[in-house]
Amino acid sequence: xxxxxxxxxxxxxxxxxxxxxxxxxxxxxxxxxxxxxxxxxxxxxxxxxxxxxxxxxxxxxxxxxxxxxxxxxxxxxxxxxxxxxxxxxxxxxxxxxxxxxxxxxxxxxxxxxxxxxxxxxxxxxxxxxxxxxxxxxxxxxxxxxxxxxxxxxxxxxxxxxxxxxxxxxxxxxxxxxxxxxxxxxxxxxxxxxxxxxxxxxxxxxxxxxxxxxxxxxxxxxxxxxxxxx
Numbered sequence: 001x002x003x004x005x006x007x008x009x010x011x012x013x014x015x016x017x018x019x020x021x022x023x024x025x026x027x028x029x030x031x032x033x034x035x036x037x038x039x040x041x042x043x044x045x046x047x048x049x050x051x052x053x054x055x056x057x058x059x060x061x062x063x064x065x066x067x068x069x070x071x072x073x074x075x076x077x078x079x080x081x082x083x084x085x086x087x088x089x090x091x092x093x094x095x096x097x098x099x100x101x102x103x104x105x106x107x108x109x110x111x112x113x114x115x116x117x118x119x120x121x122x123x124x125x126x127x128x129x130x131x132x133x134x135x136x137x138x139x140x141x142x143x144x145x146x147x148x149x150x151x152x153x154x155x156x157x158x159x160x161x162x163x164x165x166x167x168x169x170x171x172x173x174x175x176x177x178x179x180x181x182x183x184x185x186x187x188x189x190x191x192x193x194x195x196x197x198x199x200x201x202x203x204x205x206x207x208x209x210x211x212x213x214x215x216x217x218x219x220x221x222x223x224x225x226x227x228x229x
Contacts, residue, residue: 002028003048008038021107035059054081069096074156076117093194096155131166133206165226174223
């Protein structure tokens with residue numbers, strides 16, 4: 001079955017070019033030309049990946065992103081925009097974006113990034129099925145987080161971050177490594193609180209006392225380490 005991709009883009013030439021390139025590579029692609037339409041379709045239908053412009057008529061792309069994540073949308077979201085300032089990139093990542101592509105862009109690179117994100121989700125589904133941290137269970141195959149049988153709201157990157165920590169249990173991982181491996185962010189050393197914010201979100205879910213973590217440990221000056229089981 002073909003992967004379904006939603007492109008939310010108001011520039012007809014850009015939308016057509018992205019759709020043609022992705023369709024040529026075997027994806028099923030639909031286009032929404034404004035923020036409200038993109039938000040509605042992403043909520044009402046199931047997509048494997050969403051490509052989202054920021055400067056959209058009707059509803060800003062960052063608002064669409066934030067609302068979708070709050071609604072529980074777990075599809076990878078790639079921001080595609082002419083707003084290339086570092087503050088915009090960081091804001092997008094902190095709101096739950098999986099990647100950031102700045103216009104003008106290489107169509108080949110965009111297709112490669114789409115393929116990488118879809119491949120990453122496929123690999124995640126085949127990794128260790130469930131992991132228990134405290135009384136919280138991460139089901140990586142279904143991308144669900146549960147506590148006492150109740151499903152908790154979790155951003156996709158929270159689940160990806162938990163999986164990476166589990167796969168590297170006992171080893172110290174730096175913020176730069178987490179940005180590059182979990183967010184696939186290409187620039188090491190960027191000053192951002194993205195990683196720290198997501199660590200905080202995970203601790204609020206799994207730690208009995210987030211101020212005194214037992215599972216997700218801080219190694220001062222180096223990064224984070226998941227405590228040995």
